[in-house]
Each structure stands twice: as structure tokens, then as C-alpha cells.
Amino acid sequence: MADIKFVRADIGPTGSEPSSEAAPGHLRWDIIELLFFAYRDFVGDADHVLEAFGFGRAHHRVMHFVHRYPGLTVADLLDVLRITKQSLGRVLKQLLDEGYIVQRAGDHDRRQRLLFATAKGEALVAKLAGLQTDRITRALRGFSASDAEAVARFLRAMIDRDDPDKVLEQLLDHNHSAAKD
Amino acid sequence: MADIKFVRADIGPTGSEPSSEAAPGHLRWDIIELLFFAYRDFVGDADHVLEAFGFGRAHHRVMHFVHRYPGLTVADLLDVLRITKQSLGRVLKQLLDEGYIVQRAGDHDRRQRLLFATAKGEALVAKLAGLQTDRITRALRGFSASDAEAVARFLRAMIDRDDPDKVLEQLLDHNHSAAKD
DNA sequence: TAGATACGTCAACATGGCTGACATAAAATT
DNA sequence: AATTTTATGTCAGCCATGTTGACGTATCTA
Incomplete structure (x- = not known):
């Protein structure tokens, strides 16, 4: 074990002027680091399970939103995830091929592919959401x-x-009333 | 614009038994999604600035912890970031070469490389922390x-x-008393 | 002196982002 | 009816950042 003793630095910025802090010199190092560690462990829960399925975080995100918002179109999914259709295409193809997601042509617009989680897909999402x-x-x-x-x-x-994309809108609206339970 | 109307699904798991939920069937979809969006936008703040410097998130993480814990060793940094030394080596080398970080041999153990942010490095970290x-x-x-x-x-x-690694220990200890301010 | 440790590095590979280009089907517009 | 736009899929290649495995050197420890 290394036995060096480093100390926490609470020194301010040295060279340039930070653009627009609310309270100058009062940076929220505490919350910044807590968010880092909390999110790291939060997603870590799912990582182990995903590995067993041969999937990555990208697959989890897709599965999650398809499950939560059945009938989501590819375009809406791209909005939520903020990635390119090429990136999405890769993981979506695997999830379709392996039977975790199915697609259906849109009712009004038959160019659209509405996405739905299969029972297999829902089981995976539920397992991951259970851990989290x-x-x-x-x-x-x-x-x-x-x-x-x-x-x-x-x-x-x-x-x-x-x-805000459509998924985010729904989330923010819904949470207004249902955050407690 | 697409005008499809998808609905939120509040259906439970279909196939398998989720391993160990605290309250069966009561999955915290709300918090799960809020964490996803909140963290996405939180790190997004820094991404734009980093791009201008030709750096990525990996560089940010290294700069952050080196700045916050001056004299951190390479081994401790690896513990915190939970990546391999090869991955760290790439970004650390760039930060050293470009003068954002300097290293010094350990006082007691001269094999160790204690890491310190330069003024240039601190300015960058402060700018990013200011946004967040x-x-x-x-x-x-x-x-x-x-x-x-x-x-x-x-x-x-x-x-x-x-x-917990040493950095995390300090964070959790410190926050006990100083979370309010 | 022998072995363990801290660190650096070379090579190769995987994942998941990206850009650019192009194809098809269906909707929308003219 | 002809044209254009839109929604989606796909090919090819690049980049950032993670991985494993192997090996070298300096230094500390037993």
C-alpha cells in the first residue's frame, strides 16, 4: 500500500477568470464529485448483468426507452439518446436480431418503425431496473x-x-404530480 | 414532425423474476430516468469547453482529481477512475506534455510519481467546475x-x-460535516 | 542479493461515438 | 402525375477510450 498522505485542495482558480459562477470562488466540488461517484456506481449495477448478455450500456439505454415508451419511433429514440442513426443502427440491429425488440410500421405513416420490447426484452429491462x-x-x-x-x-x-425531446417532456410533466410515489 | 402518440408503460416484468427488488413491482423509473437526463446534461456542460481544448471526458476526470487531491499517485488515480494504467497513460501523457500537470518523485518512495496541476491545469478545471x-x-x-x-x-x-479508494474515503468523511456549505 | 512494487510502454483489439455517401419506400408538395 | 422531402437502413472509415498481455526499469523490501 502506498502511504502517502495527500491533502484536499481548496485553492481557487489561478490563471483565468471562470466565466460565470453564481457565487465566485464557491465551487460545488462536493456535489460535483458526489454526482460522479453516485452515477458511476449506479450504472455499474447494470454493467455486470449486461456483460453476461453480451451487451453494453448502449443496448441498455435503447432497451430502457423502448420498454418505457412503447411505439417509440427511431427518430424519437435518436432525439432522446442524442446519437447518430448509424450508432443507433448497430445496437438496434442486434436487439432486433436477438429478439429483444420488434418493430411495426406506423399506423398513419408507414415509413416509421414503431419499436416495442418483447417479453424477453422486458425481462432484461426489469432485471436491470430492479438492481438500480x-x-x-x-x-x-x-x-x-x-x-x-x-x-x-x-x-x-x-x-x-x-x-426538450418528447420523452423528456413526458417525464418532466409526469413527475410534477407523481414524484412522491 | 412526427405526430405519433406513444404512451408510458407502467407494466411490470413479464418473464423472469427480477432478483431482489425492495418493493416488488415498484421500480423507480422516475429516479432512474431523472438520473440519466440530469447526468447527461451535467457532463454536457463540460464537453463543449473540452472540445475547444482538444480534450475529452477522460482528460477532465484526470485533471479534476489531480487538482482536487494534489500529490495523488498514479496508483491512487487508477483506483479512483477504475481504468487500466494503459488507458490512463494515454491521456496523462498528453496532459503532461501540454503542461496541464507536472509530476514529482515521491518523498518517501521515489518510484511514485506524485501528480500536481499547473496553473494552466487549474484554470481549466476551474472553468469546467464553474459551469457545473x-x-x-x-x-x-x-x-x-x-x-x-x-x-x-x-x-x-x-x-x-x-x-472505497482513498479519494472516496476522504470525500465521504468530509461531507459528513460540510455538506451544508 | 532476490523478489515485489510503481510506473511506463508496445501491440493488438472492442465498443460506441462520429462523418459522409447513398438507397429505398412512402409521404407531401407542386 | 411528377417532384421533392422525409424516415429509415446501410456501407465504409475514422476517433476516443476502454480492454488484455507482455515486457523493461527503477526502487523499495525482505
Whole structure:
């Protein structure tokens, strides 16, 4: 084991002028690092399971949103994920070929491919969401209703509002009333 | 614009038994998705700036922890980032070559390379942290002290406790007392 | 002195982003 | 009816960043 003892630095910026901090010199190092570690472990839960299926995080994201928003079009999925159709194409093709997702031509517009999770796909998503839910539930254990509500309110407020895609719109709307349960 | 109307699915798992949910059938889709979008936009702030410097997220992570924990060794950095030394080597070499980081032999153990951010490096980190702090400060606007504390408590509780690296230990300790300010 | 450790590096490979180009079917417009 | 636009798929190749395995050197430890 290394036995060096490093110290936390709370020194301010040295050279340039940080563009527009709310409270100058008061950078939220605490929350910044907590977000990093919390998200790292949060997605880590799913990573192990995905590996066993031969999938990656990209597959998880696709499966998640297709499951949650049945009938999602490819274009809408591209909006949510903010990747190119070539990148999406690769993982989507695998999920289709292996029977985790099926597609159907749109009712009004037959060019569209509406995406649906199969039972197999839903089982995978539920397994992954179960792990992540466990972590969230543990983290919220002992929280009062108003504390838990504050957490959801914080996360909502962290999200960009300009140019929300359709999925995001629904999420933000829905959460207004249903954050507590 | 596509005018399809997809609906949110609140159906449960179909095939297999999700391993160990706390409250069966009660998956926290809301928090799961909020975390996804919040983190996406949170790291997105930095991405634009980094691009202008010819750097990526990997460089940001290295710069951040070197700045925050001056004298960090390579081994400790590997622990925090959970990547291989080969992956780290690539980005670290660039940051050293371009003068964002300097290294010094360890005092007690001269095999170690203690890492330090230069003024140039600190300026970059401060710029990026400024953007992310802006977002956090906006998100916490109007929060009571106890609400803000609940957010930090939630994030801390989301982090794995088993086998914490040295950086994480310090963060969790420090936050006990200093989460409010 | 022998072995373990901290670090650096070479080579090869995988994943998942990206751009650019092009094809097809179906809708929309003229 | 002819044309153009849109939704999707796909080929080819590049880049960033992760991986494994092997090996070398300096330095610390037993």
C-alpha cells in the first residue's frame, strides 16, 4: 500500500477568470464529485448483468426507452439518446436480431418503425431496473416524504429545459404530480 | 414532425423474476430516468469547453482529481477512475506534455510519481467546475437548508461503501460535516 | 542479493461515438 | 402525375477510450 498522505485542495482558480459562477470562488466540488461517484456506481449495477448478455450500456439505454415508451419511433429514440442513426443502427440491429425488440410500421405513416420490447426484452429491462431500484430504495431509506421529494426536484432542475425531446417532456410533466410515489 | 402518440408503460416484468427488488413491482423509473437526463446534461456542460481544448471526458476526470487531491499517485488515480494504467497513460501523457500537470518523485518512495496541476491545469478545471457549479446552484435555488442537505445525503448513499479508494474515503468523511456549505 | 512494487510502454483489439455517401419506400408538395 | 422531402437502413472509415498481455526499469523490501 502506498502511504502517502495527500491533502484536499481548496485553492481557487489561478490563471483565468471562470466565466460565470453564481457565487465566485464557491465551487460545488462536493456535489460535483458526489454526482460522479453516485452515477458511476449506479450504472455499474447494470454493467455486470449486461456483460453476461453480451451487451453494453448502449443496448441498455435503447432497451430502457423502448420498454418505457412503447411505439417509440427511431427518430424519437435518436432525439432522446442524442446519437447518430448509424450508432443507433448497430445496437438496434442486434436487439432486433436477438429478439429483444420488434418493430411495426406506423399506423398513419408507414415509413416509421414503431419499436416495442418483447417479453424477453422486458425481462432484461426489469432485471436491470430492479438492481438500480434497489440502490435507490436503499439510498432513500429513512428519508421523509419531503426529503425524497427534494431529491426528485433537484434532479429535475438539473435537466436542460430548452429543446426538450418528447420523452423528456413526458417525464418532466409526469413527475410534477407523481414524484412522491 | 412526427405526430405519433406513444404512451408510458407502467407494466411490470413479464418473464423472469427480477432478483431482489425492495418493493416488488415498484421500480423507480422516475429516479432512474431523472438520473440519466440530469447526468447527461451535467457532463454536457463540460464537453463543449473540452472540445475547444482538444480534450475529452477522460482528460477532465484526470485533471479534476489531480487538482482536487494534489500529490495523488498514479496508483491512487487508477483506483479512483477504475481504468487500466494503459488507458490512463494515454491521456496523462498528453496532459503532461501540454503542461496541464507536472509530476514529482515521491518523498518517501521515489518510484511514485506524485501528480500536481499547473496553473494552466487549474484554470481549466476551474472553468469546467464553474459551469457545473452554475447548474447545481440553479438547481438548488430556493431549496431550504434541509432540502439541500437531503440531496447531498442521497448522493452519498448512492455510492458503494465496500472497498472505497482513498479519494472516496476522504470525500465521504468530509461531507459528513460540510455538506451544508 | 532476490523478489515485489510503481510506473511506463508496445501491440493488438472492442465498443460506441462520429462523418459522409447513398438507397429505398412512402409521404407531401407542386 | 411528377417532384421533392422525409424516415429509415446501410456501407465504409475514422476517433476516443476502454480492454488484455507482455515486457523493461527503477526502487523499495525482505
